[in-house]
Amino acid sequence: MVEHTLASFDAALDAGATGIELDVRLSADGQVVVWHDSVLSPSQCVSSGQDLVGARVCDLTLEQLRTVDIGTLTLGRFPDQQASPGARVSTLDEVLAHSLDRDPGVWWTIELKVDPRDEGESRSRHQLLEGVLESIHGAGIERQCFVHSFDWAVLELSARLAPDVLRSALVESQTWVAGSPWTGSVRVGESHDDVCAGAVAVGAQVVSPEHDLVDExxxxxxxxxGLAVLPWTVNEPDRMRALVLAGVDGLVTDYPDRAVSVLMATDARGGPPGTGP
Structure with missing residues (x-):
């Protein structure tokens, strides 16, 4: 299904996903909305009123965002993707309420999209996090979610504001480098040489690297x-199998049905005990 739509969350649950990863940003009027990119991409959006395609999400109110159809266009790199015509941008509260009604036990990995190199996003970091934490507490999922970000300053702030909510440190090869702006108070190669130690230092309980960085x-x-390992984005069954056998604690994937099949087969052959999707 087309990403960000309520139908996509339904499809994940139908496929057997036990956790859902999503991305959130702030609208111009301070609403926490479910959206990945900083802009309304022309490959994903169709304006039904004023032409807002290409506009930055942070410059549009929720009312304006709702005028854009986000479900009609499918992406060529996902040839089996199904459209959801007329779908609109949802708030985090709406997605949580919709999906928890179907599966109250599903886990949530909520990625706060903050680029520390962007002055506006850095300035609104606190507001975005407060909005996300309000949604988490409102939905009662404090014990079944991760605050998740490439911007480790988000995690340090979350540790102060909501120590009861688990935190997940996203990593890719471009962020764990000397002089990186992404690692909060950690200075790569100075205060910390190892990414796992760095993640612990910013208060994370989970480290979430791009999957190519992960081995046994x-x-x-x-x-x-003391960290769990949650690699992303793992779509090939052979790679899923290798990571499960390496002992990872979960997988982020575009194809939860494939992951469920791989995990069932791996368990049947005597994979790591207790491994689940």
Whole structure:
């Protein structure tokens, strides 16, 4: 299904996903909306009134965002993707209410899209986090969610504002480098040499690297540091299988049906005990 639509969350649950990862941003009027990119991409959006395609999400109110059809266009890289014509941008509260009504036990990995190189996004970091935490507490999912971000300053702030809510440190090869603006108070190669130690230092309980960075040795270091490992975005069954056998604690994937099949088959052959989707 087309991403960000309520139909896509239904499809994930139908496929057997036990957790859902989503992205959130702030609208111009301070609403926490479910959207990945900083702009309304022309490959994903069709204006039904004023032409807002290409506009920045942070410059549009929720009312304006609602005028855009986000479900009609499908993406060529997902040839089996199904349209959801007429779908509109949802708030985090709406997505949580919709999906928790279907599965009260589903876990939530809520990625706060904050680019520390963008002055506006850095300035609104606190407001976005407060809005997300309000939604988490309102939905009663404090014990079944992760605050998740590439911007580790978000995690440090969350540790102060809501120590009861778990935190997940996103990592890619471009963010764990000397001089990185993404690692909060951690200075790569100065205060910390190992990414797992750095994640612990900013108060994370989970480290979430791009999957190419993960092998059995990485999982071992993370577990020794007290971190769970949640790699992204893993779509090929062979790679899923290898990561499960390496001992990861979960997978982020565009194809939860594939992951469920791989996990069932791996368990049947004696994979890591207790491994689940």
């Amino acid at each position: 040795a990485f999982v071992g270091r993370a577990h020794a540091a």
